Amino acid sequence: MNSQGNDHLSGTVGVVTVDDQAVFRRVAREVIEATAGFRALGEASCGEEALRLADQVDPDLVLVDIRMPGIDGLETTRRLVAAHPESVVVLISTEDAAAIPAAAESCGAAELIRKEEFAPATLQRLWSSHGPAGARPASSV
Amino acid sequence: MSRRDRVMVAEAGLAPETPERAAFDLTLWFVGLLGLTLTVVTMAIVLTTPGPGDRPLIAVGRALVIAVPVGVGLLLWRYRSDKRMGQVLVLAGCLWFLPTLAESGDDVIYSIGRVGAWLVEPALIFVILSAPSGRLSGRLERAVVAASALLVLLLFLPTAPLVERYPEPFPYGSCSECPANAFMLSAEQPAFVDDVVRPLRDVLAIALYAVVLVLLARRLRASTYLMRLTLAPVLAVGLARGLAFVTYVPLRRADPTASLLDAIGWVYQLTLPAMALAILLGLLRSRLYAGEALQRLAVRLRHPEPDEVVEALQETMEDPSLQLAFRIDGRDGWVDAAGRPVPEPAEGSARMLTEVRDESGNAVALVHDSALRDQNDFVEAAGSLALGLLENQLLAAKVEASLRELSESRARIQVVADNERRRIERDLHDGAQQRLVALRIRLGLVSDLMKEDPARGAELVRELGLEAEEALEEVRRLAHGVYPSLLADQGLTEALRALARDGSLVSRVEVDSVGRYAPEIESAVYFCCLEALQNSTKHAVGATSVTISITHDDGELRFAVVDDGPGFEPEQLRPGAGLTNMRDRLAAVGGELTVGSQPGNGTQVAGRVPVGALG
Numbered sequence: 046m047n048s049q050g051n052d053h054l055s056g057t058v059g060v061v062t063v064d065d066q067a068v069f070r071r072v073a074r075e076v077i078e079a080t081a082g083f084r085a086l087g088e089a090s091c092g093e094e095a096l097r098l099a100d101q102v103d104p105d106l107v108l109v110d111i112r113m114p115g116i117d118g119l120e121t122t123r124r125l126v127a128a129h130p131e132s133v134v135v136l137i138s139t140e141d142a143a144a145i146p147a148a149a150e151s152c153g154a155a156e157l158i159r160k161e162e163f164a165p166a167t168l169q170r171l172w173s174s175h176g177p178a179g180a181r182p183a184s185s186v
Numbered sequence: 187m188s189r190r191d192r193v194m195v196a197e198a199g200l201a202p203e204t205p206e207r208a209a210f211d212l213t214l215w216f217v218g219l220l221g222l223t224l225t226v227v228t229m230a231i232v233l234t235t236p237g238p239g240d241r242p243l244i245a246v247g248r249a250l251v252i253a254v255p256v257g258v259g260l261l262l263w264r265y266r267s268d269k270r271m272g273q274v275l276v277l278a279g280c281l282w283f284l285p286t287l288a289e290s291g292d293d294v295i296y297s298i299g300r301v302g303a304w305l306v307e308p309a310l311i312f313v314i315l316s317a318p319s320g321r322l323s324g325r326l327e328r329a330v331v332a333a334s335a336l337l338v339l340l341l342f343l344p345t346a347p348l349v350e351r352y353p354e355p356f357p358y359g360s361c362s363e364c365p366a367n368a369f370m371l372s373a374e375q376p377a378f379v380d381d382v383v384r385p386l387r388d389v390l391a392i393a394l395y396a397v398v399l400v401l402l403a404r405r406l407r408a409s410t411y412l413m414r415l416t417l418a419p420v421l422a423v424g425l426a427r428g429l430a431f432v433t434y435v436p437l438r439r440a441d442p443t444a445s446l447l448d449a450i451g452w453v454y455q456l457t458l459p460a461m462a463l464a465i466l467l468g469l470l471r472s473r474l475y476a477g478e479a480l481q482r483l484a485v486r487l488r489h490p491e492p493d494e495v496v497e498a499l500q501e502t503m504e505d506p507s508l509q510l511a512f513r514i515d516g517r518d519g520w521v522d523a524a525g526r527p528v529p530e531p532a533e534g535s536a537r538m539l540t541e542v543r544d545e546s547g548n549a550v551a552l553v554h555d556s557a558l559r560d561q562n563d564f565v566e567a568a569g570s571l572a573l574g575l576l577e578n579q580l581l582a583a584k585v586e587a588s589l590r591e592l593s594e595s596r597a598r599i600q601v602v603a604d605n606e607r608r609r610i611e612r613d614l615h616d617g618a619q620q621r622l623v624a625l626r627i628r629l630g631l632v633s634d635l636m637k638e639d640p641a642r643g644a645e646l647v648r649e650l651g652l653e654a655e656e657a658l659e660e661v662r663r664l665a666h667g668v669y670p671s672l673l674a675d676q677g678l679t680e681a682l683r684a685l686a687r688d689g690s691l692v693s694r695v696e697v698d699s700v701g702r703y704a705p706e707i708e709s710a711v712y713f714c715c716l717e718a719l720q721n722s723t724k725h726a727v728g729a730t731s732v733t734i735s736i737t738h739d740d741g742e743l744r745f746a747v748v749d750d751g752p753g754f755e756p757e758q759l760r761p762g763a764g765l766t767n768m769r770d771r772l773a774a775v776g777g778e779l780t781v782g783s784q785p786g787n788g789t790q791v792a793g794r795v796p797v798g799a800l801g
Contacts, residue, residue, distance in 0.1 A: 066616065072624040079631055139615070139623060160623045164630040 059086040063095040064110035080165035092121035111138045119152045126153035133175045195541045221256030224283040225249045235291045238362050248286045254459030255279030258466050270320030278313050281306045288359035293368035300352040304342040308334040317420040318465050341387035347371040357451035388435045395428040410504040416472040419464035427457035476564040509553040542569035595770050621657035677702045691732045698737040710771040718747035718791040726751025746792040753783040
């Protein structure tokens, strides 16, 4: 449901990945494409780009890396949540628990996951935990 | 007044026994012998010439007039740093031999003696006016001496061929029936000699002596206490001579037989040896006083504030306008303690500058009243004291500057080290870590894929293998940047050769007697060479080759990185972070860096580190 005219097929979950690391953006796309019912809508390499992209494609799920130059992951999350309240924003991080800033709890992200656990199963779990109640991606496109 | 009169230079701490003194002493012995000879001859003349009075006593008196000035003159010549007065007194004593010839009964010798006395008179006026330094200090003094010479030349000498007899009695001879003038050429004595010339010259001579006395009094009044100690005896004797003269001449005119004439005559004559003794006495007194003053000064200056030094000197010299000036390294001209320029005293300003230097080129200058010129030993001593103190302050200032430089260098090294660490963390995070994370994620995908499409899965596994290798390569590169394993294992020679191999510019490595050294030294030299090589690659446009040379020689490890690029103007080099870092690294291990270049002639970055004997 959008008024922006995007063309995401009904039933698939549109995912946007936000990370300054090209390596991760590439592998994230591979994972999303390998997950049934999920589709990669685009990638952004920084917070500002992410907000612009989100306005364009209206994603269902946004993956945001905590540590980025410019407006960092937490600030990006806050703005995304404010602009797109129906989207699920998930923080990703390579650091261990000790290195995560306390504000991560309260910025509006649904959850925080470790980068290396990013797999198809993770995507599905995230959507079923934090997506609209009862929503389930179509098993076929 | 030449500049030499206004600026005096002294070497602090010069050894008293300099080699010149050997030849010096020979001269003194010779002069002493001469004086002795003249004295003996004089006494002989007196004793062999019959005449009134106690001959032996007279002989002694005449002898004193030569012996005392010569003796005192020799003392001053030998022991004072300024030999002038000594030499003047010796000369005066020897010259006085001439008048003593007037004791002779022989016409010719007697006449020589009488004329000689006229000739010697200007010399004696010179002695009075130049005491105690032996130098005339003003135009007026010089004029008076010149006037006396002129007087002798115009009104005394020309009468020699004209008179029958010389004026009698006279102060330096004891004859009652004196010989006639042997130089008389004219048939008879012209009347105008007695009527005009003699009275005129007597008046002029008295006037001249009056001026001499006035000049002496003026000097006394303008003197510091120290100067008065020296001058007072001299002035007293000069006064006595002047008074004796101004009473003798009129008295002789009035009553040639007066017995007073004899007494005054002796006073007049003995003022010459008395003058020599007075000069000696004056110098001794002032030396004593100066010694005490210097003692007080030394005690007072033990722990002074900078202003106290000047104040203390002003008090000791009794010159409230005394200034202390310093020479800043390498610059001409003097500055005071606040850094303001202090000019040399101008011509005619009655001030002079005494410079005191030491062997290491430090110098201090005292700008003071030129009346203190005669006390230059004292001024120099005070200056040396001030110099010694200032050397301490200078040293302390240098140490401060060194310490500051050191802590700044350490801070810079710390900052650079921290930056390096941050860079390593970032490189690890952005490079190897990301790859490994991606690898991990893909492994998860592959394991899923294996169930569905094993062939595709196997292919992916191969690809993952390649990615693992890339990650490994990143880590390797990073480790190499942190500390190359080749450097750690094999030392500088191999590590630098590897640098040359990997470099884009053709490089050559020349090694001579290089072994292994402490890691901080090898690391400092290696990273300096690396930085220099990178600079050449980055900035030396058109360079075709770089040579890295390294030798262990004479307790030092020396290296140089030389390129054949366009070079640069040395003055235009603005040290960037890289250059500062190189300097800091080398300074941290006790070495130093030099960068040289000439436009069109390449660039040389060289450095050396002390490492002790080979191995």
